[in-house]
Amino acid sequence: KAGVTQTPRYLIKTRGQQVTLSCSPISGHRSVSWYQQTPGQGLQFLFEYFSETQRNKGNFPGRFSGRQFSNSRSEMNVSTLELGDSALYLCASSLLSGQGSYEQYFGPGTRLTVT
Amino acid sequence: LAKTTQPISMDSYEGQEVNITCSHNNIATNDYITWYQQFPSQGPRFIIQGYKTKVTNEVASLFIPADRKSSTLSLPRVSLSDTAVYYCLVGDLGGYNKLIFGAGTRLAVHP
Numbered sequence A: 001k002a003g004v005t006q007t008p009r010y011l012i013k014t015r016g017q018q019v020t021l022s023c024s025p026i027s028g029h030r031s032v033s034w035y036q037q038t039p040g041q042g043l044q045f046l047f048e049y050f051s052e053t054q055r056n057k058g059n060f061p062g063r064f065s066g067r068q069f070s071n072s073r074s075e076m077n078v079s080t081l082e083l084g085d086s087a088l089y090l091c092a093s094s095l096l097s098g099q100g101s102y103e104q105y106f107g108p109g110t111r112l113t114v115t
Numbered sequence B: 001l002a003k004t005t006q007p008i009s010m011d012s013y014e015g016q017e018v019n020i021t022c023s024h025n026n027i028a029t030n031d032y033i034t035w036y037q038q039f040p041s042q043g044p045r046f047i048i049q050g051y052k053t054k055v056t057n058e059v060a061s062l063f064i065p066a067d068r069k070s071s072t073l074s075l076p077r078v079s080l081s082d083t084a085v086y087y088c089l090v091g092d093l094g095g096y097n098k099l100i101f102g103a104g105t106r107l108a109v110h111p
Helices: none
Strands: A006-007 A008-014 A019-022 A031-038 A040-052 A051-055 A064-068 A073-080 A087-094 A110-114 B009-013 B018-023 B031-038 B044-049 B053-056 B061-064 B068-075 B084-092 B105-110
Touching: A006 A087, A008 A019, A008 A051, A019 A087, A019 A110, A031 A073, A040 A064, A040 A073, A051 A064, A073 A087, B009 B018, B018 B105, B031 B061, B044 B053, B044 B061, B044 B068, B068 B084
Parallel strands: A008 A110, B009 B105
Antiparallel strands: A006 A019, A019 A073, A031 A040, A031 A087, A040 A051, A064 A073, A087 A110, B018 B068, B031 B044, B031 B084, B053 B061, B061 B068, B084 B105
């Protein structure tokens, strides 16, 4: 079974631009969560989508948004990029949401650099 | 979610057993304990999860004392490839899939 895939793997953007990252979960998984990882703040939860609905959101500004499609694929968008948005963005999928396990499967991440 | 405390770093040598302890004094009755492993430039990987006593799988063992205020991840006979950051997470599994990661423990395995 294929793992979680994220595209692109690397991205360089300029301040003020916007970016869209994509995540394809493991086949059959309906929950997709997004995380941001930086050296200073560590791994931080952005949001979770389940059956095309956002179920939970972390403490990030409204510039960070996401969506999930009917095939469970998910995208996250960051508008008006800031230097501090440079990070590794990780996507994780799981079969269900809040159903008795913290076992999530993470993708390799998208390394975003904002200049 | 209960706050967790782990050592910032640990060193070991190949072939040794490594025990990483996580403190979670405010763990709630419904909370489970979960450990993840992360290699550089990769996403975290689920290792093991437990509620009480001992859980063992092909990768590690998790020891949880009766008061559940701490837990110990045990890695038998580590190799260089076990060099990674290990995260202890505590939370109620009935909630959404929101993982709260602490700083983790950076384990370095030396030849």
